[in-house]
Amino acid sequence: MPRLLLFLVLLGVAVIVYALIECAMTRSNEVRSISKPAWLITILVVPLIGAGLWFLFGRPRRTRGTRPPRPAPRQPTAPDDDPQFLQNLETRRRQQAREQELKRKEEELKAREAQSKGGAKGGVKGGGTTAPAAGTPAGGAPAGGTPANGTGPAPATDPDDDADEAGSTGAHRPNNP
Numbered sequence: 001m002p003r004l005l006l007f008l009v010l011l012g013v014a015v016i017v018y019a020l021i022e023c024a025m026t027r028s029n030e031v032r033s034i035s036k037p038a039w040l041i042t043i044l045v046v047p048l049i050g051a052g053l054w055f056l057f058g059r060p061r062r063t064r065g066t067r068p069p070r071p072a073p074r075q076p077t078a079p080d081d082d083p084q085f086l087q088n089l090e091t092r093r094r095q096q097a098r099e100q101e102l103k104r105k106e107e108e109l110k111a112r113e114a115q116s117k118g119g120a121k122g123g124v125k126g127g128g129t130t131a132p133a134a135g136t137p138a139g140g141a142p143a144g145g146t147p148a149n150g151t152g153p154a155p156a157t158d159p160d161d162d163a164d165e166a167g168s169t170g171a172h173r174p175n176n177p
Contacts, residue, residue, distance in 0.1 A: 012048055019043050019051035023058065030060040 020043050028036045039058045043050040079085045 016043065016047045016051050019054045023054055026060055031058055032061065033057045 020040065023031075023036065023039050023043060026036065031039060033039075034042075039050075039054055043054055
């Protein structure tokens with residue numbers, strides 16, 4: 001019998017200590033019925049009854065299926081772990097590539113305009129070619145070696161002329177004395 005009494009006393013003390021610790025650890029806004037300090041005093045003054053009342057009426061209610069709130073998701077610690085940073089980086093890279101492509105196209109357009117203006121103003125001087133007269137070979141001079149209007153030696157042809165690349169024999173070039 002003394003062993004049973006000792007066991008019941010130890011069990012009662014354990015329940016009281018557990019109720020005190022749980023009441024102290026609970027947030028004030030979660031405590032039910034009376035205030036948190038009132039529950040602590042009740043558990044100390046009326047030990048077993050106060051502990052039982054705490055478990056029945058003061059403890060925060062936990063419904064089935066609800067879990068304690070989870071901690072906030074881990075935030076990225078390095079820039080390469082942050083998906084939004086990587087997305088912004090990719091967006092900037094694409095925008096820079098578009099700007100470079102646009103600049104390149106603008107420069108090509110300006111070069112073409114400058115070439116066409118130079119060809120229109122200077123004629124053959126600017127590197128432009130004019131259409132050959134009727135009955136003349138591709139170089140613009142008749143087979144005799146003089147220009148179509150017969151005023152003098154024919155001007156030199158453009159080295160990038162298609163007739164030179166096509167394997168022309170050079171019969172259309174004049175002989176310079």
